[in-house]
Amino acid sequence: MSDFAQTVKQQADIVKVIEGYIRLRKAGAQNYTGLCPFHKEKSPSFSVHAVRQFYHCFGCGVSGDVFSFVGKIENVGFPEAVRIVAQKCGIPLPKREFSSPEEAAGARQRAKLLELHEAAAAWFQEQLRGPEGSVAREYLAGRGLTAEGIKTFRVGYSPDSFNALRERLSGMADQETLRLSGLFSSKEQGDGSMGPLYDRFRKRVMFPIANESGRVIAFTARTLETGDKAGPKYINSPETPLYSKGQVLFNLDKAKTAIRQVEFALLVEGQMDCISVYLRGIQNVIATSGTAFTEQQVALLRRHTSQVVANFDPDAAGANAAAKTVALLTEEGFTIKIVTLDDGLDPDRYIRERGVKAYTAALRGARSQADFLIERARQMFPGQSAEQKVKALNYLLPHIRRMPQKLSRDQFAADAAQKLGIDSAVLRDELRQAALRRQDHVEVRTSSLSEVERVLLRALAISDPADEEARRAASEAIERQPERFQHLRAFPAMQALARRQANDPMDVIEDEGQRALLAETLLAEVKPPTDSEVLSAIQEIKERGIENRLRDLRVLLAEADRRGDVAELAVLWQQKMELDRALQQMRQRR
Numbered sequence: 290m291s292d293f294a295q296t297v298k299q300q301a302d303i304v305k306v307i308e309g310y311i312r313l314r315k316a317g318a319q320n321y322t323g324l325c326p327f328h329k330e331k332s333p334s335f336s337v338h339a340v341r342q343f344y345h346c347f348g349c350g351v352s353g354d355v356f357s358f359v360g361k362i363e364n365v366g367f368p369e370a371v372r373i374v375a376q377k378c379g380i381p382l383p384k385r386e387f388s389s390p391e392e393a394a395g396a397r398q399r400a401k402l403l404e405l406h407e408a409a410a411a412w413f414q415e416q417l418r419g420p421e422g423s424v425a426r427e428y429l430a431g432r433g434l435t436a437e438g439i440k441t442f443r444v445g446y447s448p449d450s451f452n453a454l455r456e457r458l459s460g461m462a463d464q465e466t467l468r469l470s471g472l473f474s475s476k477e478q479g480d481g482s483m484g485p486l487y488d489r490f491r492k493r494v495m496f497p498i499a500n501e502s503g504r505v506i507a508f509t510a511r512t513l514e515t516g517d518k519a520g521p522k523y524i525n526s527p528e529t530p531l532y533s534k535g536q537v538l539f540n541l542d543k544a545k546t547a548i549r550q551v552e553f554a555l556l557v558e559g560q561m562d563c564i565s566v567y568l569r570g571i572q573n574v575i576a577t578s579g580t581a582f583t584e585q586q587v588a589l590l591r592r593h594t595s596q597v598v599a600n601f602d603p604d605a606a607g608a609n610a611a612a613k614t615v616a617l618l619t620e621e622g623f624t625i626k627i628v629t630l631d632d633g634l635d636p637d638r639y640i641r642e643r644g645v646k647a648y649t650a651a652l653r654g655a656r657s658q659a660d661f662l663i664e665r666a667r668q669m670f671p672g673q674s675a676e677q678k679v680k681a682l683n684y685l686l687p688h689i690r691r692m693p694q695k696l697s698r699d700q701f702a703a704d705a706a707q708k709l710g711i712d713s714a715v716l717r718d719e720l721r722q723a724a725l726r727r728q729d730h731v732e733v734r735t736s737s738l739s740e741v742e743r744v745l746l747r748a749l750a751i752s753d754p755a756d757e758e759a760r761r762a763a764s765e766a767i768e769r770q771p772e773r774f775q776h777l778r779a780f781p782a783m784q785a786l787a788r789r790q791a792n793d794p795m796d797v798i799e800d801e802g803q804r805a806l807l808a809e810t811l812l813a814e815v816k817p818p819t820d821s822e823v824l825s826a827i828q829e830i831k832e833r834g835i836e837n838r839l840r841d842l843r844v845l846l847a848e849a850d851r852r853g854d855v856a857e858l859a860v861l862w863q864q865k866m867e868l869d870r871a872l873q874q875m876r877q878r879r
């Protein structure tokens with residue numbers, strides 16, 4: 290680890306950094322716990338050791354330091370993780386170091402693309418304030434957006450020009466990078482090459498899309514044209530190295546704090562709905578942009594909450610995406626409720642016309658996902674014929690099977706039978722089977738180490754010079770007679786720790802399984818062991834070693850006896866007597 294990484298690690302608080310991604314609760318003098326972001330779970334098995342500055346998941350076994358956490362969750366390499374942590378802690382970065390030229394190039398490109406988006410966002414904002422922006426300002430005023438709101442969401446305007454933005458940005462990057470940014474289009478030429486770049490967004494209201502850290506990575510653009518010239522009402526940035534539609538939740542950067550506070554996320558479809566609701570004080574709101582949720586989006590959201598209230602548009606396309614989203618969230622163990630607003634209104638209009646109070650009341654009246662799905666099944670397959678009922682049932686069965694909890698499946702099945710008016714025994718049985726079929730996920734926690742092993746590991750992990758004696762006793766015993774400890778499950782970790790210089794104990798163990806053993810042990814620790822505890826643990830391990838050896842000898846003796854091998858018997862007897870004596874002496878000394 291470089292000096293810089295070392296410095297960052299010393300200054301960073303792993304609890305604070307991890308809390309930026311997931312909710313943590315204090316779970317002891319030194320520990321925090323939360324839901325693991327690296328595997329699916331409903332009860333927290335992810336722990337953070339505040340003093341020793343590492344994390345460990347009892348469920349999936351991952352462990353490591355602040356850099357390993359950030360690396361995993363942001364899906365970046367070590368140097369990038371160091372930079373991210375440094376930035377979070379306000380530590381100025383030295384000149385960049387990368388592990389490979391590709392990585393350096395990729396990071397440079399990302400940084401450049403972020404710069405271009407930042408510049409574009411600022412420029413669009415400027416255009417909205419300028420004379421050309423008046424038509425956009427009128428539109429936004431009509432949608433009830435105040436100057437304050439426009440500023441908060443950095444809403445802008447792209448003028449009716451093919452080259453205004455290009456001219457503005459062309460000094461910042463080369464053609465290739467400009468092309469990659471997605472801010473420009475070009476037409477394929479007769480010879481197959483790409484033609485010159487021109488502004489992709491023209492005469493549109495520009496809504497920046499930010500990543501979770503609040504950096505602009507893309508735009509949604511709403512047309513202000515009407516009639517034939519208008520083109521699609523909304524266009525989005527294409528997929529770029531910065532932006533992938535399925536991996537972003539609109540407004541999560543602003544909403545995440547509120548989501549954690551109120552412990553649920555309000556999910557709406559349109560960005561305009563999201564902005565409108567947010568600006569009226571309901572800040573835990575995020576938007577999907579009209580498409581069904583992806584697994585990456587679920588993973589993003591799970592770091593902040595596992596409860597969702599969804600308020601989708603009532604139109605058919607909306608309902609389809611909504612049903613898919615509901616299904617996915619259900620399957621992923623979320624608790625989800627669905628709001629349908631009166632008179633088919635979308636959240637934006639509803640909140641503008643009827644006020645925040647009415648909207649909040651509507652949210653409180655949200656229906657459970659089962660009610661929503663059953664209602665939808667009835668709409669899709671209306672009528673009382675047996676054929677329609679079977680279709681409705683076939684629509685519901687997969688949803689029922691997806692629910693992780695048996696209790697909710699039972700309830701869902703019973704509700705569906707009742708509301709669809711299913712009285713056929715066969716269909717009822719089908720429902721019951723669907724409710725039974727799924728095995729509830731069980732989290733198993735095992736601590737597989739014996740008490741003496743734990744004492745040794747803890748001693749070997751001591752960093753405080755005040756307890757140095759205990760550490761030395763353990764490491765010398767292992768270095769001097771490794772064969773006595775070899776049979777222990779945590780032996781590789783012990784050996785690595787015994788040889789460590791001044792390093793952080795979690796750093797010196799490369800094997801993930803071995804590191805997990807140490808992490809589990811340290812998370813359960815209140816204070817380090819004393820030297821006398823260490824000595825008696827070593828003693829006990831030695832005694833058990835002798836006992837094991839004696840057990841082997843008894844088998845060998847019986848074998849030799851059966852064969853009538855007198856010479857062998859004599860040798861074995863000699864060994865047995867020596868071991869018996871050693872054991873006796875050990876026990877007397879205690």
Ligand SMILES: [Zn+2]
Binds near residue numbers: 327328335347348
């Ligand atoms: Zn885990």
